[in-house]
Amino acid sequence: MSVSEQPPGAEVTGIAAGYAFDGPALELGALLWNGVCHPDARIRVPLPVLNRHGLVAGATGTGKTKTLQLIAEQLSANGVPVFLADVKGDVSGIAAPGRDGERVRERAGQVGQEWRGRGFPCEFYGLGGAGPGVPVRATVTGFGPVLLSKVLRLNQTQEQSLGLIFHYADAKGLELVDLKDLRAVVAFLVSDTGKAELKGIGGLSTATAGVILRSITAFEQQGAGDFFGEPEFDTAELLRTAADGRGIVSVLELPAVRDEPQLFSTFLMWMLADLFGGLPEVGDPEKPKLVFFFDEAHLLFSGASKAFLESITQTVRLIRSKGVGVFFVTQTPKDVPADVLAQLGNRVQHALRAFTPDDAKALKATVRTFPKSPYDLEEVLTGLGTGEAVITVLSEEGAPTPVAATRLRAPESLMGPIDAAALDAAVKGSPLYGRYAEAVDRESAYEKLTAGQRAAEAAALEAERASREQRAEARAPREKEEPSLVEQVVGSGIFKSLARSVGTQLGREIGRSIFGTARRRR
Numbered sequence: 001m002s003v004s005e006q007p008p009g010a011e012v013t014g015i016a017a018g019y020a021f022d023g024p025a026l027e028l029g030a031l032l033w034n035g036v037c038h039p040d041a042r043i044r045v046p047l048p049v050l051n052r053h054g055l056v057a058g059a060t061g062t063g064k065t066k067t068l069q070l071i072a073e074q075l076s077a078n079g080v081p082v083f084l085a086d087v088k089g090d091v092s093g094i095a096a097p098g099r100d101g102e103r104v105r106e107r108a109g110q111v112g113q114e115w116r117g118r119g120f121p122c123e124f125y126g127l128g129g130a131g132p133g134v135p136v137r138a139t140v141t142g143f144g145p146v147l148l149s150k151v152l153r154l155n156q157t158q159e160q161s162l163g164l165i166f167h168y169a170d171a172k173g174l175e176l177v178d179l180k181d182l183r184a185v186v187a188f189l190v191s192d193t194g195k196a197e198l199k200g201i202g203g204l205s206t207a208t209a210g211v212i213l214r215s216i217t218a219f220e221q222q223g224a225g226d227f228f229g230e231p232e233f234d235t236a237e238l239l240r241t242a243a244d245g246r247g248i249v250s251v252l253e254l255p256a257v258r259d260e261p262q263l264f265s266t267f268l269m270w271m272l273a274d275l276f277g278g279l280p281e282v283g284d285p286e287k288p289k290l291v292f293f294f295d296e297a298h299l300l301f302s303g304a305s306k307a308f309l310e311s312i313t314q315t316v317r318l319i320r321s322k323g324v325g326v327f328f329v330t331q332t333p334k335d336v337p338a339d340v341l342a343q344l345g346n347r348v349q350h351a352l353r354a355f356t357p358d359d360a361k362a363l364k365a366t367v368r369t370f371p372k373s374p375y376d377l378e379e380v381l382t383g384l385g386t387g388e389a390v391i392t393v394l395s396e397e398g399a400p401t402p403v404a405a406t407r408l409r410a411p412e413s414l415m416g417p418i419d420a421a422a423l424d425a426a427v428k429g430s431p432l433y434g435r436y437a438e439a440v441d442r443e444s445a446y447e448k449l450t451a452g453q454r455a456a457e458a459a460a461l462e463a464e465r466a467s468r469e470q471r472a473e474a475r476a477p478r479e480k481e482e483p484s485l486v487e488q489v490v491g492s493g494i495f496k497s498l499a500r501s502v503g504t505q506l507g508r509e510i511g512r513s514i515f516g517t518a519r520r521r522r
Contacts, residue, residue, distance in 0.1 A: 124423060
């Protein structure tokens with residue numbers, strides 16, 4: 001008798017057996033078969049395989065956010081730190097106990113869950129101080145040319161030119177802390193003084209420099225300037241656990257910048273790339289060091305260059321061995337490039353809609369990404385209710401589990417945002433607030449180049465004054481005075497090349513990783 005010909009009891013037993021793991025596992029829900037929920041058939045995911053990455057997908061309103069909350073709670077309870085991006089502002093409730101009620105009790109009874117309301121240790125962040133949260137900033141140097149080209153929407157030629165600008169700044173010790181630093185370096189390199197500096201390594205056209213400068217200006221006018229600066233956020237903060245051993249859930253509050261999707265999605269990639277650059281190899285640990293949920297993932301891949309996509313693929317492939325699991329959250333698997341999708345072994349697929357020909361095509365494409373199954377997946381995926389999903393994960397041996405339609409458990413924390421006053425109190429009471437709250441504007445490329453320009457102008461004036469004096473002396477010879485301090489400086493050759501002057505500030509060129517992000521010195 002084939003699998004599809006077995007009686008319903010055998011089907012349920014066979015699928016459930018694929019989720020009967022011996023080691024620690026997260027409880028996702030109970031098996032659905034022919035519309036009936038089987039609370040004894042528990043659908044689970046082994047804790048050790050959560051660094052093998054995953055996908056949470058589904059149409060708007062199907063329950064993806066609650067699924068993230070459910071998984072994050074259990075990871076925290078098992079001592080695993082979690083990172084969540086809160087795009088709509090409704091994830092902050094994970095810090096507070098959930099409210100008991102008829103619907104919660106009904107769901108818990110259906111899936112065999114012993115529900116109790118509880119909150120979890122959270123840290124709240126905000127990009128550049130936009131909205132509530134401990135400010136997260138990156139220096140332009142740390143962000144790197146590849147990611148910055150993405151948010152500035154530069155083409156391939158312009159991206160290569162920006163990489164040349166970063167290379168020059170790195171080599172000359174011109175720290176690009178904020179956007180005015182970058183603007184200053186670009187302007188210098190197309191000036192009469194700076195043009196010669198890039199001749200040996202490719203040059204920078206005035207037209208390309210103009211495009212980059214205009215893109216920076218437009219970017220700043222959108223209010224993005226505050227996201228770059230110091231103190232730069234140390235992504236190692238995301239790896240912390242609470243005093244009771246539970247993993248801290250880091251929630252990046254994004255409602256204030258939800259209209260800038262390219263910006264926040266690229267910032268999420270910077271955080272992931274920075275983690276990749278700073279973490280040691282650990283192989284396959286007993287549990288992940290961090291699970292990183294990458295929300296609105298389609299925004300990251302939309303319009304991405306070939307180099308950018310290759311960098312994402314390489315980062316996702318290699319970061320697993322550093323103990324970090326990445327879950328991409330989006331509407332359909334087709335939003336994720338095939339090379340990345342192939343690395344996502346844990347799948348939670350919520351309902352899809354088939355209202356249009358494009359929807360129907362996406363549905364068929366989604367079904368093809370699942371292992372062979374006794375379900376009619378096209379029918380199941382369009383018929384799932386809110387809080388239900390089709391699941392397949394990796395077993396403890398690394399093999400895919402049977403496809404299982406699942407009614408998911410109810411989160412134990414608050415399903416909705418916490419009160420604004422409580423959120424503000426949590427942020428202000430954080431030990432990180434004093435470290436990152438106030439922006440710092442120290443001497444960097446802009447100040448160095450400005451000071452150098454002023455000094456060069458002063459030197460030119462002094463040289464002109466000295467020339468006039470020499471001409472006067474030639475007409476009326478007298479005892480030569482000791483050279484002034486400025487004359488001594490000018491005579492030392494410091495100002496013969498402004499670039500050589502600033503180039504001696506820091507010495508060595510900055511090392512960069514896969515994405516061109518600066519390697520953090522921890």
